[in-house]
Amino acid sequence: MNAAKKGIITKEMRDVLASESIDEKTLLQKMSEGKIVIPANKNHKSLRGIAVGEGMRTKVNVNLGVSEDSYDLDLEFEKVKKALEYKADAIMDLSIYGATKDFRRDLVEYSDVMLGTVPMYDAVAKYGKNIKDMTVDDLFEVVEEHAKNGIDFVTIHAGLNQVCAERVDNNPRLTKVVSRGGAILYEWMKLNNKENPFYEHYDRLLDICVEHDVTLSLGDGLRPGSIKDATDAPQIQELLFLGELTKKAWARDVQVMIEGPGHVPLHEIAANMQLEKKLCHGAPFYVLGPLVTDIAPGYDHITSAIGGALAAASGADFLCYVTPAEHLRLPDLDDMKEGIIASRIAAHAGDIAKQIPGAIEWDNAMSKARGELNWxxxxxxxxxxxxxxxxxxxxxxxxxxxxxxxxxxxxxxxxxxxx
Structure with missing residues (x-):
């Protein structure tokens, strides 16, 4: 962001100019305004610059990582290779157990697409403490370790403060808190009767981002986990704080993405996209799906693709894939492929609706081949x-x-x- 404000074209910007239909002047301007980000940690040497934001192709993220119940690092690395083969634009390592640092280093060395993590997960794995007993320094040390390791964007639930926690308590939900990172912080605040450390010490977080050129993905710890809870007071309250935190980050030239809801009925998706863009000042929006119905375990890649297409058409910039295994188990390789392809279809459908330059030409070429029976x-x-x-x-x-x-x-x- 700082380079863009100075009119400096970086290597990652050149990558974007070569892969997107945008001119140099527009890219610099929108990056300066925070409407386009290029997550690029200076320690991620194998990275190919990929842009997220206004006027860019809608990007697709793949989640992977191990848990105590399903711990196979070789399989997870095979998923990394497949994610790149299936043309994912980003990979998030959500590991919550075991040799997370070694896996993260291998991932940074191997992957040429942007990488994200949720350091709060790793804090639990790293220290093995009860959540109540984790210190503020514990949490920030893990964030700094991920930054030093070369992670391009980190999800931090900095907006889930005491005010938001009160909204959860006073507005009953069918599914109270479904974000893992959000739930850990909610529990920490409740047990210690203290403010969210990432909200209270936000400047300390920004210091880390500035030092290592890490993009801040402001997490939605109170995202709805059911369509009944969508667009409720806790979700919107947190979004208001995320908008304020976005401006503070921009003042330090820290790039920001905003994470959005995971379960939203079809008729509320466009409004959710408009709210985020308005309240968060045009920052790129990263949505987790969204799933448009709660009744389809085993088919949630489809419910997600339906919501993702409409979200992308309505302004979402980045889709997090959902696999058929969602809500059921850790996905395998087949689940992962189904999820990536479904999300890529949704992203492309959204790009056609947004009239992203070059999007519909792919479809026109396919139609021409069909018209010629050119198999x-x-x-x-x-x-x-x-x-x-x-x-x-x-x-x-x-x-x-x-x-x-x-x-x-x-x-x-x-x-x-x-x-």
């Missing part, structure tokens, strides 16, 4: 060519130019030469 070109343009080819191969038509849906009655074949 090789269709597969080349598929978001998942492996699956498309497998379906085609599994049911071969008599006439190789058509498919087994219509066969000889293929309307494109019967009409393309009549004009």
């Amino acid at each position: 090789d070109k269709m597969f080349e343009l598929c978001i998942d060519p492996v699956k498309a080819k497998a379906y085609r191969k599994s049911s071969q038509p008599i006439d190789g130019e058509t498919c087994t849906m219509c066969g000889d009655l293929c309307p494109i074949k019967r009409t393309k030469d009549l004009a």
